[in-house]
Amino acid sequence: MFSSIEDVIERFAKNNYIASRRIATVIYLASELRKPILVEGPAGVGKTDLAKVLAASLGFEMIRLQCYEGLDEGKALYEWEYAKQLLYTQILKDKISEVLVGAKGLTEAVDRIAAQDEVFFSERFVLPRPLLKAISSEQPSVLLIDEIDKADAEFEAFLLELLSDFQVTVPELGTIKAKHIPLVVLTSNNAREMSDALKRRCLHLYIDFPDRAQELAIVKLKVPEAAAKLAEEVVTVVQSLRKLDLKKTPGISETLDWVKALTLLNVNSLDQELVTETLDTIVKYEGDVRKAQEELKDYVRRVRARRGTEAGSDKDLLN
Amino acid sequence: MQEKLVEFANLLRENGVRVSLAETLDAFSASEVTGLAERDAFRAALRATMVKRASELPVFEELFDIYFSGLGEIIKQASQAVQNALSMSDQEFQKFLDQIEKMLQKEGKNLSELAKQLLQNNSGEMERKIREAARAVKLSGIERTIEENYFARALARQLGLDKIEAEIKQLREQLEQMDIGSELKAKIEEYLERRLKALDDIIRRYVRMEREKRDIKQKEDQRLNQIGEKSFYYLTEEELKKMNEAVTRLAQRLKNVITVRRKRSKKGRFDIKRTLRQNLAFGGVPFKLRFEKRKKEKPQVVILCDVSDSVRNASRFMLQFVYSLQDLYSRVRSFIFVADIGEVTECFRNNDAKEALDVALTGDIINVYAHSNFGYAFRNFVTDHLGAVNKRTTVIVLGDARNNYNLPHDWCLREIRQRAKKVIWLNPESRNTWGFGDSEMERYAPHCDLVEECRNLNQLYRVVDRLVAG
Numbered sequence: 001m002f003s004s005i006e007d008v009i010e011r012f013a014k015n016n017y018i019a020s021r022r023i024a025t026v027i028y029l030a031s032e033l034r035k036p037i038l039v040e041g042p043a044g045v046g047k048t049d050l051a052k053v054l055a056a057s058l059g060f061e062m063i064r065l066q067c068y069e070g071l072d073e074g075k076a077l078y079e080w081e082y083a084k085q086l087l088y089t090q091i092l093k094d095k096i097s098e099v100l101v102g103a104k105g106l107t108e109a110v111d112r113i114a115a116q117d118e119v120f121f122s123e124r125f126v127l128p129r130p131l132l133k134a135i136s137s138e139q140p141s142v143l144l145i146d147e148i149d150k151a152d153a154e155f156e157a158f159l160l161e162l163l164s165d166f167q168v169t170v171p172e173l174g175t176i177k178a179k180h181i182p183l184v185v186l187t188s189n190n191a192r193e194m195s196d197a198l199k200r201r202c203l204h205l206y207i208d209f210p211d212r213a214q215e216l217a218i219v220k221l222k223v224p225e226a227a228a229k230l231a232e233e234v235v236t237v238v239q240s241l242r243k244l245d246l247k248k249t250p251g252i253s254e255t256l257d258w259v260k261a262l263t264l265l266n267v268n269s270l271d272q273e274l275v276t277e278t279l280d281t282i283v284k285y286e287g288d289v290r291k292a293q294e295e296l297k298d299y300v301r302r303v304r305a306r307r308g309t310e311a312g313s314d315k316d317l318l319n
Numbered sequence: 320m321q322e323k324l325v326e327f328a329n330l331l332r333e334n335g336v337r338v339s340l341a342e343t344l345d346a347f348s349a350s351e352v353t354g355l356a357e358r359d360a361f362r363a364a365l366r367a368t369m370v371k372r373a374s375e376l377p378v379f380e381e382l383f384d385i386y387f388s389g390l391g392e393i394i395k396q397a398s399q400a401v402q403n404a405l406s407m408s409d410q411e412f413q414k415f416l417d418q419i420e421k422m423l424q425k426e427g428k429n430l431s432e433l434a435k436q437l438l439q440n441n442s443g444e445m446e447r448k449i450r451e452a453a454r455a456v457k458l459s460g461i462e463r464t465i466e467e468n469y470f471a472r473a474l475a476r477q478l479g480l481d482k483i484e485a486e487i488k489q490l491r492e493q494l495e496q497m498d499i500g501s502e503l504k505a506k507i508e509e510y511l512e513r514r515l516k517a518l519d520d521i522i523r524r525y526v527r528m529e530r531e532k533r534d535i536k537q538k539e540d541q542r543l544n545q546i547g548e549k550s551f552y553y554l555t556e557e558e559l560k561k562m563n564e565a566v567t568r569l570a571q572r573l574k575n576v577i578t579v580r581r582k583r584s585k586k587g588r589f590d591i592k593r594t595l596r597q598n599l600a601f602g603g604v605p606f607k608l609r610f611e612k613r614k615k616e617k618p619q620v621v622i623l624c625d626v627s628d629s630v631r632n633a634s635r636f637m638l639q640f641v642y643s644l645q646d647l648y649s650r651v652r653s654f655i656f657v658a659d660i661g662e663v664t665e666c667f668r669n670n671d672a673k674e675a676l677d678v679a680l681t682g683d684i685i686n687v688y689a690h691s692n693f694g695y696a697f698r699n700f701v702t703d704h705l706g707a708v709n710k711r712t713t714v715i716v717l718g719d720a721r722n723n724y725n726l727p728h729d730w731c732l733r734e735i736r737q738r739a740k741k742v743i744w745l746n747p748e749s750r751n752t753w754g755f756g757d758s759e760m761e762r763y764a765p766h767c768d769l770v771e772e773c774r775n776l777n778q779l780y781r782v783v784d785r786l787v788a789g
Contacts, residue, residue, distance in 0.1 A: 005353070005360055025353060025363035032352045035345070040373060082606045190373070199371035200341050203349075206373045247671055287671050 001031050001058070011057035017049060018218050026205045027054060036163050036184035038148075038202035043189050044251015045207045048146055051185035055142035060183070063137070064144045065130040067151035073158060077168060079127045085120050121172035132176070135168055140180040148198075149188040156198055163201045210252065212239050218252060223259045227268040234259050237270065237299055238282065244295055246288045254282040272300050320355065321347055326459075327386050328369065330532060334382060336375045342368055362387075385532055390449060393524045394442045397517040404513050405506065416440055419507065426493050434483045437514055449525065452477040461530045471526045480518065487511050619650040619711050621739075623700065625718030626680060627657045627691035633747035633774070637717040638679060640779065642672050652707050656696035661685040662704070691721055693759065694728035701731045705738065713741045716767075719748045720760040727759040732766040742766060745773040745782060 002008045008024040019027070027050075030037045039047045055062035065076055089096070099116065103109040128136065134143040148156065162168055166178040186202065188194060210218065212235055219231045238255045258281045267274060275296050283292045328343045349364035362383055370379045402412045420439055423430065436444045453459075456473040475481075491511060494504060593609040622641050626634045638655070645651040645667050652664045661684040667675045680687060708714060714735055736742045744767045746753065746760060753760035764770045771782050 005357075021359050022363040022366070025360045026367045029349050029352055029364055029367060033345070033348055037367075038371070086601055086604070086606065194371075196337065196339075196371075200339055202371075203345075203367040204371045205367055206376060245671070245673065287669070287674065 002028050004028070008057075012053055015053045015056045016221055017046070017053040018214065018221060020214070023050070023205065023207065026203055030203055031183060033203075034181050036186060036202045037205055038186045038188065038194065038199060039205045039207060040188045040190055041207035042209065042249060042251065044253045045209055046252055047187040047207060048144065050207075051142055051144040051146075051187070054183060054185065055144075058140075058142070058183075061137065061139055061141045062144060063130050063134045063141050063182070064146060067145065067147045067149075067155070069150060069152065071151045071155055073155075074129075076129050076131050076155070076158075078129055078132045078170060080121070081125045081127050085125050088120070088125075123173065126170070126173070131162060132168060132170075134182045134184075135162070135166065135176055135178045137180060137182070141182045143182040143184045145184065145186045147189060148186045149190060149192045149194065153192075153195065156195055160197055160201065163198070209242055209249075212236070215239065215252065215255060219255060219259055222256050223263060226259045226263045229269050230262060230267060231259060233270045233303075234262065237275075237296060240295060240299060241282070241292055244291050246283065246291060247285045248283070248288060250282040257281045270300070270303075272297070275300070320350065324350065324365075327365075327382070330382055330386060331369060331379065333533060334378050336370060336372075336378055338369050342371075345369075358387075382532060385528055389528050390446050390525055391442065393521055393528070394445055394449075397521050398440055398442065400520075401510070401513045401517050405510060415506070415510070418503070419510070422497075422507070426490065426497070430486050430490070431479065431482060433478060434486050437483070437518055438511070445521075449474075449478065449521070453525070453529070458526065458529050461526065462533060464530065467523075467526050467530060470529075471523050474522050474526060475519070478518075478522070480522075483518070484515060487515055619709070619713065620644060620652075621707050621712050621714045622651065622653045623660070623696070623714070623716045623718070624653065624655050625657070625691060625693075625716075626655045626687055627718075627721075628688075629691065629721055630719050630747050631680075634717065635676060635680070636779075637745070637747070638676050639672060641717075642667050642675060652704075654700065654704070655679055655685060656693075656700075657685060657687050658689040658692035658695050659685040660696045660699045660704075690723045691718075692725045693718065693720060693722045693763075694726045694731070697731035697735075698728045701734055705735070708735055708738045710738065710740055712739045713743065714739045716742070716744045716763075717747070717773075718744075719746055719758070720744075720753070720763055721748075721757050722759045724757050727762050729759070729762045729766060732763055736766050736768075741768045743769045743771070745771050747774045748772070749774060 002011070005021065005024050005028045008027050009019050009021070012019040012024070012027075026037060029035070039050060041047060051064075052062060054060075096113070099112050100109050103112055126132070130143070134141050145159070148159075163184060166181045167175050169175045186198075209215075215235045215238070216231060219226065219235060220228075223231070234255060238250055238258070242249050258278065261278055261281050262270075262274070265274070265278075276293065279289055279292060279296070283289050324346055325343060328338045328346070331338050345368040346365055349368045350361060353360040353364045355361050365383065366376070366379060370376055402409075405412070405415070407415060416439065423435060423438060430438075433445070433448055435441075436448070452474055456470065456477050458470055458474065461467070461470050491508060494507060494511075497504070588611050590609045590611045594605055594607070595603065597607050597609055598605045622644070624634060624637050624641055626638070630637075641651075641653050645653055645664070652662065653667055654660050654662050663675070663679050663684055666678050666684065669675075670678065678684065682688065732742070744763065748758070748760075750772045752758065753764075760770075769785070771778070771785075773779055773782055
């Protein structure tokens with residue numbers, strides 16, 4: 001576990017994640033108070049990454065549950081392995097007849113089989129899914145419940161027992177309590193408002209797009225090979241694009257993709273043509289592309305004007 | 320500290336942030352982990368435990384600033400102002416305060432606690448005293464600006480300001496007889512004067528701050544409510560923006576309800592035949608259950624939206640609503656008309672809301688500068704697009720039914736209704752003007768299943784409620 005907020009920041013930094021003090025405080029609190037964290041914010045700001053880095057920086061195993069519409073207990077918690085049970089009954093047919101030897105009447109035969117019930121409904125035939133895995137894990141773990149907003153409201157209610165008491169109930173086996181309380185991270189893109197009951201059980205962390213300085217630091221950390229000037233320009237452009245009314249606002253991951261792509265192309269500085277060619281790395285809708293292009297034209301014009309007043313040395317970049 | 324946190328939680332609640340008891344308890348334990356010394360961590364701890372909605376974050380930030388640095392900050396600023404007035408540097412001021420303290424030890428035996436703290440610049444103790452007094456006079460009940468004076472006076476009385484005044488006056492008299500340089504004497508005299516004024520200032524600003532605390536959310540709420548009741552016709556630019564948000568939320572709400580409903584009906588009845596067939600492989604033991612698949616009945620909507628001049632502002636909203644609806648259902652066909660009628664489904668699908676609305680309203684699709692002619696539009700719809708309507712379709716007409724004395728052709732609407740599941744007419748005009756002048760509402764209404772006045776957001780909410788219920 002972490003020893004202090006600074007410790008969180010340091011260990012996250014070692015794993016290439018720049019955690020602001022606010023984020024680090026929430027992580028530290030979660031590890032101290034053993035509370036789940038509900039991370040919200042626009043797509044592409046590193047919500048899922050947060051969980052991954054948390055696991056990595058503690059050396060814990062990460063167990064991930066991806067939510068989707070129609071996800072149910074069977075997929076999330078456990079399932080009985082019917083086929084395996086069936087196979088065992090077939091193999092053990094002889095044994096069953098042994099059990100039934102001397103049984104008088106159907107009732108007694110059924111009773112005898114019923115007495116053996118727990119053989120078939122034991123942990124041997126349970127197929128653990130992510131939630132059960134996290135609860136019964138021998139090692140402490142980080143449980144990521146990704147995009148909880150995609151799951152149905154019923155599933156959310158089902159999670160409540162797990163999140164507040166760290167236990168789950170399998171009717172045939174009874175209640176299973178966690179050996180190690182996992183650190184739980186839930187992420188949501190706000191497609192749907194989470195219920196108050198869920199929110200009450202969680203610490204709430206809202207991650208917004210980073211400001212310029214932060215984003216620049218992230219780019220430098222993740223794409224160290226990128227030219228400093230290029231990184232700065234890309235960040236400036238992306239920051240200004242976020243201010244536009246786009247259908248899908250570019251996230252940090254898009255910024256990184258773009259910087260990587262441009263670096264691969266051996267580019268040191270943005271120019272009009274390149275921007276047009278590579279714009280689809282950051283903007284994903286046709287309408288958005290149009291808007292972004294307008295904005296970028298403006299940007300390049302501004303840069304050109306500024307450079308014009310400086311020196312003539314940058315001629316090669318913009319012609 | 321706990322007391323302060325409870326009070327803060329109450330304050331958040333008063334401003335519309337939902338903080339439960341459990342969350343307040345979490346805030347206790349969280350603040351114990353981070354401690355109070357480091358402000359950012361403390362703030363983050365409260366933020367993570369008490370605020371669970373991104374939309375409530377601004378209120379929290381503002382209140383936190385007011386509450387946790389509020390009074391302390393005011394006292395600090397007041398003291399800074401005194402120092403500035405005496406034009407001393409930090410060092411000089413500190414030295415000067417030491418002198419004052421010495422003097423007080425000698426001369427100020429009969430000074431009250433608060434007066435001493437005031438003169439010695441003991442801000443922590445002062446803050447405590449003032450908060451105590453504020454509780455005594457129930458300052459937290461302040462609501463309106465005009466109450467500021469009253470509470471300021473009450474607080475001053477509670478603190479014993481007049482007594483302090485007298486004490487300081489006495490101190491000045493003693494000062495006269497003291498054997499110190501005249502320059503220092505003047506300085507001290509000015510200091511006493513300023514300090515007294517500073518306390519008055521602190522009280523006033525504190526009272527105002529308390530009032531503001533209770534104001535932040537109130538204003539916002541009032542505003543939204545007002546917009547809700549305000550007719551679509553008279554909205555300012557900023558209100559339009561707010562309204563857009565509200566309409567989107569409305570559509571979202573509709574969507575939530577519909578998704579839950581569709582989910583519930585997903586599984587049909589137990590299907591014996593298919594179950595047996597599927598489980599033949601297991602010797603007829605039914606390991607896998609099969610259910611009849613219900614046919615999904617996809618709701619179909621056809622929208623006819625009047626975009627003539629007379630309803631321009633309203634139709635923008637109606638279109639915004641149409642746009643959100645179209646985002647929501649896969650089978651919505653949207654038409655706009657003035658006299659001509661044109662389909663905008665594709666245009667809405669491919670553009671974002673603002674662009675789509677612009678395209679629809681600038682006359683690229685139909686001539687929007689003509690005089691409205693509902694009859695003509697309906698007849699054209701029946702000839703060209705009647706195929707869009709079948710027995711699963713809900714037809715929604717948005718318009719004021721002002722037909723410029725043209726032929727109403729209400730038989731077209733009857734024809735549409737015969738084919739459709741439901742016809743709903745939303746009229747942005749006030750109900751008591753229907754049927755007067757060139758309004759053909761009376762003629763059209765018998766052919767509709769539901770006719771509603773829909774001239775502001777609250778009414779739109781009600782209509783949506785009814786649609787969802789039906």
